Amino acid sequence: MSPDDLWSIGDLAEQASVTVKTVRFYSDRGLLPEAARSSGGHRRYGPEALDKLRLIRSLRSLDLPVSEVGRILEREDALEDAIAGRLRELGSQLAALRWREAALHLLRDCTVEERADRLRLIGAVGTPPSTAPLARFWRFLLPARLPARLRGAIIEAAVPQPPADPTPSQVLAFARLHALTSDVRLGTDLCRPEFRCAADSYRPVVLYDGLGEAYALASADLRAQRPPQPGESLDCFVAAHAAAGGLRDSPGFRQQLSGLLVLTADPLVDRYWQLAGELTTPPSGPAEPTLGSAHDWLRAALDAQLAGAGRA
Incomplete structure (x- = not known):
């Protein structure tokens, strides 16, 4: 696919029902790498970026920090450790609230x-x-x-x-x-x-x-x-x-x-x-x-x- 056939940052944001600012935030932190640049130097994304963006949002909905999300995207086995760590944190927070x-x-x-x-x-x-x-x-x-x-x-x-x-x-x-x-x-x-x-x-x-x-x-x-x-x-x-x-x-x-x-x-x-x-x-x-x-x-x-x- 040529760069002009890929999604723009606005297209990706619309497909994922998020703001352009959100897509740019994750892109700037290396979690959502662009597939190419247009002739005008604008970011372009392939369909796989939509799946990755949805995964990022799911992980963030669990209150996982961005750094932890990055490790999970790099290594699939990091998810289990992240879940266990988050459960420990939540357990401690709930105990404090009780x-x-x-x-x-x-x-x-x-x-x-x-x-x-x-x-x-x-x-x-x-x-x-x-x-x-x-x-x-x-x-x-x-x-x-x-x-x-x-x-x-x-x-x-x-x-x-x-x-x-x-x-x-x-x-x-x-x-x-x-x-x-x-x-x-x-x-x-x-x-x-x-x-x-x-x-x-x-x-x-x-x-x-x-x-x-x-x-x-x-x-x-x-x-x-x-x-x-x-x-x-x-x-x-x-x-x-x-x-x-x-x-x-x-x-x-x-x-x-x-x-x-x-x-x-x-x-x-x-x-x-x-x-x-x-x-x-x-x-x-x-x-x-x-x-x-x-x-x-x-x-x-x-x-x-x-x-x-x-x-x-």
Whole structure:
């Protein structure tokens, strides 16, 4: 075909139901190359340009940036990556909108006296909410001698993620959790657990490896709504503490451990787990166990066993 038999920029714009400015925009960016130039130096396009222009408009309707569209036109396999990336972005945006909606409901439905405090709490939490203060809180609490893989696993289990579709009460729980862990004076003696003062022979790796297994077993008991009672999970819990100190499990050790757990209980950590439990409680159904609720169940099971032994 000679240049004069091809479409002008106006013809192509009319065929695609777009403006000449749109065709020129994509042409100038190399997405819609011209087939030739007329004798007067005007752009000319072949029929294939119409298909490409329609494809460009479809991709742009998905809010894909022009640079991404260019890569897709060059490589067909780039479309799958672009779709996956756009879905991730939209998921993040929708989660942020749902969070803001729940926060607005929280403010609308509270009393005038509560509003200033809730505004302060919510305003300190970004969108999407960040769990960085929560992770930093646990990095401080955990002993320095823990290997990275164990430390990472504990932090992952201890830090609840903000729900994708939160209720107003969950927004409030997370905001309070965020404030609790942001305001704590890390680096002081505040909320330092017992193991930081332990002797050199104390083996925190043994303790936390064993506690992980015990908490997993106790979580199964919690999901089954079993009352705290002796069994495999309690034996594993006690064994972890005994082995960490190079001791043996015995009735006497269990008595000592019960007292130690009372002495080392920290109100700040207890408050953390209370809020984490509120955050992980679905609108309907039982709460998902946390490390804190598993720990409390095991403590209660130990106390129940000791009380039973005392009555025997």
